[in-house]
Amino acid sequence: MKQPQWVRFGDLIPCRSAFIDAHTPGSDQKENFTIIGGGVSESPDQHIHIQATPGFNIGAAGQPPRCFNSLHSHNTAEVFFVLKGRWRFFWGETGEDGEVVLEEGDIFNIPTRMFRGFENIGSDYGMIMSILGGDDAGGGVIWAPHVRAAADAHGLVLGESGRLYDTEKNETLPTGESEMPLPEAQWLNALLRPDAATVVKHYVARYWDMVAISAKQPVLVIGENGLLKDKPGFTIDFLTRTSLNQQAQTAEKDVVLMVMRGHWTLAWEDESLTLNPGDTVWLPEGTDYYLDVNVSGESSLFRVTRTEDAAGLTWTGDA
Structure with a gap:
């Protein structure tokens, strides 16, 4: 029989290059943690603490004040609770459809089919814990088009395999691999655009x-x-x-x-x-x-x- 496994908070190993916005000003100081399962990291540098497939993935994001995670979407569930700090979550293709502020212990079951981002608006380093649906966490991240453009301008390219390549380190797409295609207009037009009142009522629980x-x-x-x-x-x-x-x-x-x-x-x-x-x-x-x-x-x-x-x-x- 399999035995329990655990990870201490103080033993978490961060990755500073996990996602495509790792060089983008405003996002370049964030740290990502993959605690259980492979998560959706786009970097081979990400350390996986527990190699298990319990039907979902556990991760975390740590950010200093005013650092933000860029707008993205998933095909499966993404749930966050605030372990430390004060956080602003925002959504929409440009991040202007709505926002909600979460305090420590608040939990947010973010709907699929909508772009979401988050920012530490507290005065100290903050941490949010995440639960992602599925053993493979839905096959990766879908980034808003302007996020992809900003990443390209700062030397990061996302391959169709979901692997990130850093041109500042002389990395290039392998022969035969193309760049990840951008979301099509039809997919973008079908995104959910709930207002803040709807999101808070149905998707947020206060500590x-x-x-x-x-x-x-x-x-x-x-x-x-x-x-x-x-x-x-x-x-x-x-x-x-x-x-x-x-x-x-x-x-x-x-x-x-x-x-x-x-x-x-x-x-x-x-x-x-x-x-x-x-x-x-x-x-x-x-x-x-x-x-x-x-x-x-x-x-x-x-x-x-x-x-x-x-x-x-x-x-x-x-x-």
Whole structure:
């Protein structure tokens, strides 16, 4: 049977060249982290911490103040929660369709079929954690046309294989490989263009609302019957010290625990582990485990569980 694996927040290894905007002014100081699965990095320099395929990918982005991630889209789910700092998320082909500000602990289930970007608007280095749908995370990233143009002007070219080539390092497209084609007009015209009120109502859950709702039992944040109704190939529930079921549990499907606040104890078989904010643990299907909180006070974590739902387009059922 596969054994649990974990990554400490302090052991995360960043990549500064993961994506096509790595040289673009305003984005050239961001750091990307691939925690579980291969993610959607376009660079062979990206370090993968846990080589597992639990049905979704776990990653993170760290950025100094006023650093932004350029507008892009995915074919599968992309969910973020703010671990540290204050962040502005914006969307639309030019980033002007709408925006929302997220504080620490807030979670955003970003709809597919729309360009999105994000910026650290806090005063210190910030970190957001991400969950991407599917083992292959949808096959990569679709960048807004103006992002591709800016990257080309600063020496970065994206091949049709999804690999990034840096002409400043004398890298060129291999023989037989063409540049990744730009999105066609028909695809661009079909993009979603929701306003901010719609996005906040149906796709954002606030941390302190989740804390209040989960006072006595865990709250389903993302799922068919969750606060944010969706079927992206996984569910996410939110646990606090007061809602914790202090009994042995079994991971019926692959489970990932992502600590937001506090210090937690995870035990399985004859092993135990203390978990701190920013730590991530993968529990393979069939793992019997026990969770507890070490001290009183604020404690919270997100639990991601694989489902049999296809990790495709955001569910279009009733919101």
